Amino acid sequence: MKTVRPKKHLGQHFLTDLNIAKAIADTVDACPGVPVLEVGPGMGVLTQFLVTKDRDVRVVEIDRESVAYLNENFPSLRDNIIGDDFLRMDLNALFGGGSFVLTGNYPYDISSQIFFKMLDNKDLIPCCTGMIQREVAQRIASGPGNKSYGILSVLIQAWYNVEYLFTVYENVFNPPPKVKSAVIRMTRNDVVDLGCDEKLFKRIVKTVFNQRRKMLRVSLRQLFGGVVPSAAFFDSELMTMRPEQLTIQQFVELTNAVEAELEKTAQCKP
Template sequence: MNHQPRKKKSLGQHFLRDKHMISKIAGSIPAEPEDRVVEIGPGDGALTEQLVEVYPNLTAIEIDPVMVEHLQQTLPDLHIIKNDILKVDWSDVLSDNTRPVHVIGNLPYYITSQILFSLLHYRSHLETATLMMQKEVAERIVAEPKNKTYGILSVQTQLMCTPEILFDVPPQVFSPPPNVMSAVVQLRFNKPSLACSDDHLKTVVRMAFNQRRKKLSNALKRLNTELPADEFDFNLRAEALAPAMYEKLTARLEQLGTFEPGMA
């Protein structure tokens, strides 16, 4: 591409420029050529150009009108959804699809967690997501209990998919270079349905970690219920419980009728 569209600082845009890294990321998608691939935030299309050669059934979701126009000019056959990724209804986007769906994207740092939670919400429609993000966030996703980086994102992600850090991405492969190291994380949506509702799980996990220095007995007081202390150790702090225990605890609280309608 000879013409480089102007970046919008407000969108946190850092564009890939290293051809080797672009190829490495494109090659990490575990998809067949006939599968549906959805790229989040293609920007000026450096990665998109390689993807469209392999995956003709490619869809790009882009909010920046300047980038949309640029992509339309350089890749006229590309299917583009002009929308904010956080407002996209994945069930509508993928409703007519009969092939496995794989997501790929270089996520804006400032909305990474929001995009992740959106993908987790629509996980039943997806096969995998291969995502570049700030390395610090990637490490939180795969963190184990009793680790200071273990938290809300760790529990919910690990219960709803199988996450893996594939490789690091140094700042110098971007223009402009970010001030942090990045990493590519792959989420495989291969977990069975939860034994509890997503919303109730979020309620319990967020209550626990929003007061992570307190014992669970104190952190979960706002549930306004008698906690099943004979089945769980509520003297522990939030970071001590493995993801599976949060699922088990939430399911038990549901059985006890803890959650009022609309409570989340």
């Protein structure tokens, strides 16, 4: 088996520049000694550099042709090549339930889903690095006041410090994608408790950014199921703001305010 045919339905764009591949692989060095899980290794362009590091490396690949190629070309890694769908995997079953660095040249069409899974397993993943569509990387790294600041920005930055490392251009892929790519690194911050209900925090972030042009006093109404919140609730200065203006801490404050108001409205129901 010489090469793997890139498959459009899997969003495969194989990186061909070895210098860039090595630079991406080296991003895991921010978390020394921690095992590594690579998602979507394809023909192993990153893998070849990851396996030279003094740590346990495993790869997960959904494409059977790629799995066969990896088994043939990386015999020392054979027991650690997992033919599975990362999005469906139980990550606690990896590395004996211990933590690991997540990395890869992620398929563009599921990169957001990969990062939502990372957030669901944030206690297992102290560091996540890799290459994604540049627009998504900019969104993740963006701060309040920017048009690209959104759901991913808030939910990820609540738990991770984000670094936009470098841009990768289309001509170093086979086949070339129609968009530019970027390499990012997300490292767990010191937050262990947001200081609010985490599920409600997620719900509020998604709700208000789905109506990002509206003031919070408008977009938040749907959370109350037809019950009208008190006038005092809408008197807060936060209610005149739009979601892209809020910091993480302000979203925490908003979550606590909404939770208190939901409790009040629940008591008023017959």
